[in-house]
Amino acid sequence: MDEQKKFQSDIMQKHLRDLLKDPPHLLKNFHYEDILAFLELGEETRFVEGDTIISEDEYVSSAYLVASGKVSIWKENIQLATLETNSFLGETFLFSKNNRMARVTCEEDCILLKYERYMALNYFRKRPEKLFNIFTKNIIEIQQNKISSMNLQLFTLKKRILDDKKW
16 A cells, blocks of 8 residues: 555656646746645545536635646536646635536546645745735636636627528
């Protein structure tokens, strides 16, 4: 059993090194040491293809970073997005006290790092306020990118509907 734990630890260290080479957008403009410290807060969670990672009715208290693999976001039976390595799920977990808005499933075997709200808040309490401000700015940028993407999808759908009505 100790051999398997060492093997899993070695795999996780490899994923951490890969994430340090190309940090997720949520950690953009963090110093190397701060990125590493934040990444190490994450609890390794493994999923296999087809697993539900997040349910729609789940209370928001955590976020996930895709360390390896691919996940899909679903609302009812409509696929909204696919996220790959280096993507965060639920990045507003520090501010949101609602239920999840969508279901997330595993598209292929995945390793995710799970971040609990209280651990992340403790992390930021022990660091300069500027770091939390950078984190918040990154969340706003990510949310703005999502809104822009949704606006483009909405425009495309409306245009298609209007074009179909012309015929």
